Amino acid sequence: MRRAKISIIGAGNVGATCAHWCAVEQLGDIVLLDIPGDMADMPRGKALDLMESSPIFGFDSNIVGTNDYADTADSDVVVITAGIARKPGMSRDDLLATNAKIMGLVCEQVKKTSPNAVVIVVSNPLDAMVQRALQVTGFPPERVIGQAGVLDTARYRTFIAMELGVSVEDVSALLMGGHGDTMVPLASCTSVGGIPVSQLIKPERLEEIIDRARKGGAEIVGLLKTGSAYYAPAGATAQMVEAVIRDKKRLIPCAAYCDKEYGVGGFYVGVPVIVGTGGIEKIVELDLNETEQAAFKKSVDAVKELVGAMAKLV
Template structure:
């Protein structure tokens, strides 16, 4: 019996993850946790989701609550609570206020569901992954940030649409920070099994696609106010892969201790084997000189922000 708890379930991401995950029919129970003042709203969300599931004959228990006792026995606890990013706002601008929320919730998870996996979606996600890790006291393989999983899916989609080819034929990955210092691994990208540097297609402007990728979040927020479907599906996909013990390699934020390019004491997006126990293995990855420098720069930026946040929280 798989059980997933969502902390911050009335937010745009939280409620969409609940709906998307329930539709995947891989989880038996989803606990939708909210603050007491939002309990009626989260109850309304569950009623609405139940109506949708009825059309698909899906039986998934939805538990609206503001009681931490309800998260006991969770396989995965998603922390999706936090203030929202406004148009033009950098993810790093959210660091200190959101860190206070993540710190509080990570401690509660450690108290009420000590055997669970913590999955962090709150931005800036790489910084928040370290805050959740140190606040919970969990093993680092059980504290995971959504990281560059969404970025990797976006880049895959951009290439697919640009060259008019099925997305399953595109193999690409984005590492580093989930933000301005993301690093697309173009040196190992392939389309139809052909390395990108040998793939010739009219008007394929890779640099423009990378810029589109880096601005994707702000572009969507400026036009509709929030990102919801993309992040929700990426997070639900990640949860489903872990619940089903798929051992797929996904790009998630992990606390590094030298596994990739010797980077230490910071959480960054890297390829990792996901399993029902969390991260089974952090996968070493080859980068060219340009990518390696960008990855090291990302590590420095995220580490600096993380240190400032930890100092503000007295961690």
């Protein structure tokens, strides 16, 4: 039986750590690709190092490091993490011009080598980058997905668990909107052990936790000084890869192409979706209250502004 093939474009911290999670979970064979240059051997070194851990963890995935897109041919899933990382003082939007060009180059190759793949975009600014990936690949929208909501929700759930001193497994939560400061955590869809979070945390304290979740990436950038988060982003991406490879039908928040859905009008934005072998199999539309609708609209408007700015640069 053929193993699934997962190609990860960008062998930096996020890409390599995603390869690690996917290998340990035995999701398939893995190709780790980065560009030629002074560090051309880097993806091969990381792939070999990861392969040498296979006897310890007991996985049989074949892991290849390369600079050649031919090695990624006929991938079932392509994860794109390529792009420059955020530095202290930079917003995700500051990355727009450089990463839009990188995304275009990557997606031209993906289109040629893996025309039937599900593409998961991780590069920032996320909502614009996944829109760019759709434009360049020309793939059906359901096969081009942005990873953001899984990560943002994980941060939100972590902070709630820390606040209450409970297991993260008992915290269920949902966020919508763009990936960044305008994301919309839904208190109405947040519970702990089935108990609405509003009965456990006072509104003003919950708002502080929500604000920390919005700024979760920036907080880590500030602490690391020389890079950005990668353990949680990579773990969130691996969860999405698993949903596709194993046809899990996970109901999770992802950046999905919404046209009539939520009245978005043809942009990628974080919404709850069902993810399986075909990528996004369904967008779940919720009845938002007035406050949530207003916050979501503000977030969507920010995404549209970002995509509009990108259109002037590419």
